[in-house]
Amino acid sequence: MSEKHLHIISFDVPYPPNYGxxxxxxxxxxxxxxxxxxLHLHIIEYPGREQAPELEKYCxxxxxxxxxxxMRSAFSLLPYIVKSRRSTEMIENLLNDDYPILFEGLHSCFxxxxxxxxxxxxxxRESNIEHHYYYNLFKAEHNWxxxxxxxxxxxxxxxxxxxxxxxxxxxxxxxxxxxxxQKVFPNKRILFLPSFHANTNVISKEGKxxxxxxxxxxxVPENQAAAExxxxxxxxxxxxxxxxxxxxxxxxxxxxxxxxxxxEVIANPNEEVMFNLxxxxxxxxxxxxxxxxxxxxxxxxxxNGRFCIVNPTMLNGTNLDELCLIGRNSSELKHIxxxxxxxxFTFDNINRREEILLKNFSNSVNADLMIxxxxxx
Numbered sequence: 001m002s003e004k005h006l007h008i009i010s011f012d013v014p015y016p017p018n019y020g021x022x023x024x025x026x027x028x029x030x031x032x033x034x035x036x037x038x039l040h041l042h043i044i045e046y047p048g049r050e051q052a053p054e055l056e057k058y059c060x061x062x063x064x065x066x067x068x069x070x071m072r073s074a075f076s077l078l079p080y081i082v083k084s085r086r087s088t089e090m091i092e093n094l095l096n097d098d099y100p101i102l103f104e105g106l107h108s109c110f111x112x113x114x115x116x117x118x119x120x121x122x123x124x125r126e127s128n129i130e131h132h133y134y135y136n137l138f139k140a141e142h143n144w145x146x147x148x149x150x151x152x153x154x155x156x157x158x159x160x161x162x163x164x165x166x167x168x169x170x171x172x173x174x175x176x177x178x179x180x181x182q183k184v185f186p187n188k189r190i191l192f193l194p195s196f197h198a199n200t201n202v203i204s205k206e207g208k209x210x211x212x213x214x215x216x217x218x219x220v221p222e223n224q225a226a227a228e229x230x231x232x233x234x235x236x237x238x239x240x241x242x243x244x245x246x247x248x249x250x251x252x253x254x255x256x257x258x259x260x261x262x263x264e265v266i267a268n269p270n271e272e273v274m275f276n277l278x279x280x281x282x283x284x285x286x287x288x289x290x291x292x293x294x295x296x297x298x299x300x301x302x303x304n305g306r307f308c309i310v311n312p313t314m315l316n317g318t319n320l321d322e323l324c325l326i327g328r329n330s331s332e333l334k335h336i337x338x339x340x341x342x343x344x345f346t347f348d349n350i351n352r353r354e355e356i357l358l359k360n361f362s363n364s365v366n367a368d369l370m371i372x373x374x375x376x377x
Contacts, residue, residue, distance in 0.1 A: 004375050005038040005060070005099040011085060011107035013043050013064075015052035017198065018271070019217065020296045021127055024173070025104050027196035031367040033058035042093065044085040044108065065090050078110075079130075079156040080149075086110045100374050103167070106130045106157065113163045123374060124167035127195075129177055131157035136290045140221035164188075169373050176291065176317025191373060194318075194361050195296050199303035202354045208344055209282030209306060211241040211264075212337065215274065216297060219248035226287045231256045231263055233330035234285075238262055240337055242285075245269050245277050275304065283307035283325075283340055285333070291316045299361060302353055306345040309336055319360065323353055 010025050017026035029039060039059040044067050045051070055062050065087035073084035091111055094101060100121035103109045105128075112122060131154045138150035164170060165185055171193035172178045178192045214230055216223040227244050231253070235242040237260075244253065245266040257263040269277065278284060284301040291313045298315075301308050302323055310324045311333070325340060327333035359365075 003038055004036070004371070005040065005097070006032065006374065007040045007042065007094055007099050007101040008104060009042045009044075009090070009101065009108040009111075010104045011044055011081075012046045013049040013052055013055075015054045020195075021105060023197060023296050024125075024127060024195040027198060027363055028367070028370075029055070029058050031196060031363045032371070034364075035367050035371060037371065040093075040099065042090050044087070044090075063090070063093060077156060077159070079106075079153055079160050081107045081130075081153065081157075082110050082160060091116070102374075106160065106164075109160075109163060113166045121374065122167045124164050124170040125193075126170055126172040126177060126181065129180060131155070131161060133290060137221050140225045140289070142221075171370065171373075174317040175319065179317070189373075191369070193366055193370060195299065196363050196366065197296055197299050197303075197361070199300065199357075200363075202303050202350055202357060203279075204302075204304060204306055204345065204350050204353065205279060206345055206347060206350070207306075209280050211243050211281055212309075213243050213245065213277055213281035213284050213305075214286065215245045215278065215284070217248070218244065218246040218253060219250060222288060222290050224250055224253060225289060227253050228256055229287065229330070230285065231260060234333050234337070235263055236260055238334070238337070240341055243277065243281070245274060278305045281305055283309050283337070285309040285337070286314050287311045287333075288314050299357075302357060306349075307340050307343070309333065309340065320356070323356060 012022055014022040014025035014029065017023040032039060040061045041055060041059040043064050045064050046067055051064055068084050068086060074080050076083045085107055091114065095116060098120060100123060102123045102125060103112055104125050111117060134150050134154035134157055138147050138154060141147045141150055165188060169189045169191060170181060171191050172181060173195050175192050178190055181190050214227060218224055218227055230242060240262065242263045243266060247268055249265050249267050254265055257265045278301060284305045286298055286301065287310065288295060295314060308324045310326055312326055312328060315321055315324065325336045327336050
């Protein structure tokens with residue numbers, strides 16, 4: 001059997017896999033390597049993340065290219081997140097053979113309509129409906145300079161989205177996003193392919209915990225808004241303890257939590273601390289106001305934590321409703337928290353999670369689907 005080769009363009013260094021987008025990229029690389037695919041990884045370097053020799057274990061070649069930040073990328077009809085990820089050296093490397101090319105996220109799609117690639121197998125990996133995501137960042141942001149940037153970027157991303165039509169196949173992370181893109185591109189091949197992740201088995205603990213947990217990158221406006229909502233609208237005056245844990249909590253979150261004796265903020269926990277927080281919590285409570293993509297922290301929580309309380313937007317076409325307790329507003333969330341506080345997480349709960357997660361969110365199964373769609377079309 002002839003070797004199968006695949007180019008992957010990554011918007012950032014996908015190691016360490018410590019935030020949503022790169023988690024999907026890294027564990028996809030690892031699983032495709034395990035399946036025997038020869039990978040040629042092209043990385044647009046982002047300031048603050050170092051080159052990663054670890055990636056050479058899984059990839060036949062790894063190339064890095066600097067992100068072209070600054071005014072020349074900002075003043076353009078193209079989205080800044082796309083224009084700043086162009087590279088003459090990268091397109092020259094892609095033209096050295098005729099292997100399929102996987103574009104990770106809209107960020108990496110600068111060359112997806114390049115006429116020099118018109119006879120190549122082109123694959124788009126969706127992680128968000130980006131113009132929706134940026135519009136929601138615009139609504140959540142308080143700084144007017146940033147608000148204007150998010151609004152303009154949202155408009156540019158909406159215009160740029162049409163270039164996805166150049167992809168032969170698109171893999172999307174949620175059924176909700178699949179339905180949206182299928183309406184926009186009715187004649188294109190768009191397949192549901194959940195995010196790749198670090199989990200292999202459900203290791204949730206039976207019994208009870210002593211606190212409820214919200215976790216995420218709190219400096220992202222979407223997550224800051226969720227944390228503030230939980231403090232002000234759900235846990236203020238409650239007898240139940242809330243821990244908010246994550247990267248760089250803004251001053252406003254500290255100020256709100258200081259007014260509530262039952263709320264604690266844990267800033268920048270390391271991986272081990274965060275894992276233990278998720279595992280030991282009585283329930284992880286995850287809310288979002290963005291119906292876009294698949295929130296990897298939801299999967300991580302279901303594999304490792306006890307009860308999972310969400311709002312409907314968090315589920316967004318994931319088919320994970322059965323495994324979560326769903327509250328549509330602050331009143332319903334309060335009621336669920338009061339009810340679940342006296343319940344024990346059971347062996348039956350764990351078994352049901354295993355049935356659903358190992359069937360629909362297996363890295364191995366999803367890698368096979370991907371390989372079949374790319375190489376056996």
